[in-house]
Amino acid sequence: MKNSINTNEKDITDEPTDEAFEGDYEPRFHGYHDLMRNRIREILLVSSLYDAFTLEEDSGLSEQIFGEYHDLELTSAPRVIRVSTANEALQELAVRKYDLIITMTHLIDLDPIVFGKKVKELQTNIPVVLLVTDVAELQKYHDLDKSEAIDKIFYWNGDSALFLAIIKYFEDKWNVDTDAKKGMVGVILVIEDSYRFYSMFLPLIIKEIMSQTRNLVSQGLNEHEKMLRRRARPKILLAETFEEALEIYNEYKDYILAVITDINFPKGNKIKNGAGFEFVEMIDRNIPVLMQSTHSKHALKAKERNIPFLDKNSENLLADFNSFIKNNLGFGEFIFRVPGGKEIGRASNMIEFVDLLKNVPVDSLKFHGERNHFSRWLMARGEFEFAKELRPKKTSDFNSDIEIRQHLVDSFIESIRKKQLGIITDFDQQTFEFEETVTRFGGGSLGGKGRGIAFLSVLFQKSKIVQKFEGYKIFIPNTLIIGTEEFDKFIVDNDLYKVIEANIPDHEIAMVFKASELSEELREGLKRFLGFVNYPLAVRSSSLLEDSHHQPFAGIYHTYLLPNNHKDINKRLDQLAQAVKLVYASAFYKSAKAYIQSTLHKAEEEKMGVVIQKLVGNSFGNHFYPIFSGVVKSTNFYPLPPLKRDDPIASVAFGLGKIVVDGGQVLSFSPIRPNAMPGFSTIQDILQNSQRMFYALNLKNEDFDLSKGEEVTLLDKDIANAESDGTLDMVASVYDPEDDRLRDGADHKGRKVIMFAPMLKYNQFPIVNLLKELVAIGQKGMGCPVEMEFAAELNKNKTLDFYVLQIRPLLSMREHTVVAIEEKVDRKDYFVSSSKAMGNGIFDNIKDVIFIRNKIFDRANTIEIAMEIGELNKNLQNTNYILIGPGRWGSADKWLGIPVAWDQISGARVMVETPMEDIKVEPSHGSHFFHNLTSLGIPYLTVTNNPETDFVDWDWLEALPNSEEKKFVVHVQLKKPAIVKVDGRCGLGVIQKIKKI
Helix, strand or coil: CEEEECCCCCCCCCCCCCCCECCCCCCCCHHHHCCCCCCCCEEEEECCHHHHHHHHHHCCHHHHHHHHHHHCCCCCCCEEEEECCHHHHHHHHHHCCCCEEEEECCCCCCCHHHHHHHHHHHCCCCCEEEEECCHHHHHHHHHCCCCCCCCEEEECCCCCHHHHHHHHHHHHHHHHHHHHHHHCCCEEEEECCCHHHHHHHHHHHHHHHHHHHHHHHCCCCCHHHHHHHHHHCCEEEEECCHHHHHHHHHHHCCCEEEEEECCCEEECCEEECCHHHHHHHHCCCCCCEEEEECCCCHHHHHHHCCCCEEECCCCCHHHHHHHHHHHHCCCCCEEEECCCCCEEEEECCHHHHHHHHCCCCHHHHHHHHHCCHHHHHHHHCCCHHHHHHHCCCCHHHCCCHHHHHHHHHHHHHHHHHHHCCCCEEEHHHCCCCCCCCEEEECCCCCHHHHHHHHHHHHHHHHECHHHHCCCCEEECCCEEEECHHHHHHHHHHCCCHHHHHCCCCHHHHHHHHHHCCCCHHHHHHHHHHHHHCCCCEEEEEEECCCCCCCCCCCCCCCEEEECCCCCCHHHHHHHHHHHHHHHHHHCCCHHHHHHHHCCCCCHHHCCEEEEEEECCCEEECCEEECCEEEEEECCCCCCCCCCCCCCCEEEEECCCCHHHHCCCCCEEECCCCCCCCCCCCCHHHHHHHCCCEEEEEECCCCCCCHHHCHHHHEEEEEHHHHHHHCCCCCCEEEEECCCCEEEECCCCCCEEEECCHHHHCCCCCCHHHHHHHHHHHHHHHHCCCEEEEEEEEECCCCCEEEEEEEEEECCCCCCCCCCCCCCCCCCCCEEEEECEEECCEEEEEEEEEEEECHHHCCHHHHHHHHHHHHHHHHHHCCCCEEEEEECEECCCCCCCEECCCHHHCCCEEEEEEECCCCCCCCCCCCCHHHHHHHHHCCCEEECCCCCCCCEECHHHHHHCCEEEECCCEEEEEEEEEEEEEEECCCCEEEEECCCCC
């Protein structure tokens, strides 16, 4: 009969391009995945019905095996299949592969030794364990020749932990060579020849080692790391003879953590009294040794050699062994001692350890270093690479005691820092003392922006970009990401569904959300976070849909910048909590809803995470700003010659990046061709299009109401205001009106012009090469075109530190359709022609056109024009239409275009930008508005001043019968749909007239 003892009730894992970019993505803890590769998953138990009853019913074997795995937080407990006879077992082995055979001594049809030999004939490499239940039988099997039949004999005394020990004994034996030599996993050598005692002792050792390992991995940075670190527990190898022990020692002497040895055991095929003492004399004296025996007379001899002794008959066996493990194998506190053994300090974790390293006497450092105590303590904590680096170092390698201390301190601090790079650290494990950390609070998704930042952290670790720009610091700002689970909790706990569903103004939504409460856990977490950080913060949205590959939502939701400088931490907490709540609220503002409606998504699908990020910049009196900030895109939608569509394009500005993403006047250049600057070809163009103002954070205003808008904490200042800050040296030139030319450098008198000449012409900072590399690794990492935001601040050496703030996929419209447009467009057939069109495809289902009357357009009226367009858009009830008008659509600067929001143009499916008569406005490369156009697939036709290729037939439009007319804006409806063609290969776009209307 065959019976299944299923211990697998719960799946719990066992113990746990470009030359700047190497290989494919591997998880941060990839090395841990390679540990413990060989596992026991299927066990065949051969026992009589009575023995099976004893094991299962009396001892509760399956429950206890599963319980052992569960208690030790191991996973994938093996499945045990039982058969009653040896013949049944052999039949089973003939058709199915097993990892381990356990046979009892009382088989009705075959001697267990004979059975073992037959098993080996069927499956050569399968281990066979003989389980003895009668003490009287131990000597019988000890004297038999069992080498070709039985791999190991164990004595069953009713403790289910023995089965765990048997399983781990073989798994350790199979994995030790790879795990020790490649993974620096430690080895504990146990020397014991008594079946009875090693059957009692091995479970004790294994459970204690696993428990200590579990206690240490609780300090892991995240759950993934904790699980994998369990695999890094020390391997336990058993030797029954002197020769076997010496062979193991010689093979793994560089990885031996400790030796636990009996005193009398076989040497040369006979019991050798004192063999344990002889063995200890032959090994490295710095290796901890525990001697154990049933004969207490050996205790004195062990004491004379300063070796701990364990009496196997002691009632305190577990406690004594526990103490040895903690004090000698590195699992417990690190006890700093001076020569002679006097204790001078204890450290329970790496942070405490570093603090003591700075102050303990150098004699103590030498004492521990010469005995490999540091590397042993590190190995117990899974810090294999660091332990490997540290172990070969000798005190003689250093010129002075000061060098020894400094090397240890620097090495440990760097190890702690590196642990947090390229991973997402759980909030409970974070202390926020290092740059470049990404921390997670709460469950749920990180959201699109949070996911992008976390990926950037991985990308930086995977690439060689930091090493390539040696001498410059390239960072990701410290970032805390609040998972979307907190958003769900906030909505439910404050019963906000009615507010969300109601059609109420944005400011009313903001007030309701502001008055609601975050969870107590989140408020406590934010207060703890503020206890570590005292720099300004950016609080950004990170929704599920935002910055995703399939539908990036850029700039739809709100961002708040906080000074974070109030003397009262509770006031700072209130301000931060207010920012988080208003980010949540922005998911339900009209503009956001309108944008979602224009996609395939529904508003209820959206969930909001929040990114809290260090704001890059420096303080200058009562204001704070970066030296420069900007955005770089891997695709150029407006490739003015000699630039090409595939050349990356960067938009960069002095001060905070708000001016860039809002589409303000900033400098654009391609890292491939930095001398080609759109809109900056002549002195007149430069003076007209260069940046005139910048944004800074207001540090003076400590009390503010964020519900009044994102700009409530900001200052907009004239460029000339920055002269006294001394920050224009790396970004500005000076216009000399007498010679009508620009002079590089900011130390001349005259109007300061932001041209970034010191960087672009003289390479004072390698922004060109740096952006080129960033785009390359970003595209390769994400597998698509990308957009990256960045900023730089002054460091204490008055040089620049560069930060990458976020990365998102840049979805230019897929150019699957080949669109043919004749070389010369006949004005009789078309009413719009553009040589700078964005997008690709043919659109032939749009009958409605909204246009701004060109003859009466005045830049002073752009806000009123935007409101009129919003009214027409509302009346059309999301009917698709073509939108035509002068200047930048969606510009935050009302003098450069029409400052429409998404809810005012939600029905626009084709947009046309015409030139202004009194000012030349270059296309905006940094605007979130344009990013969203591309992600939605909305063609954008820019009509240039070149009359041979570009035009709008205003007379034809004005002659059409009006469906609705405002002061500045007109809506007409065609009887037949217009035909819009955009050729993405060359950037041509046209809209064909419908003659019969």
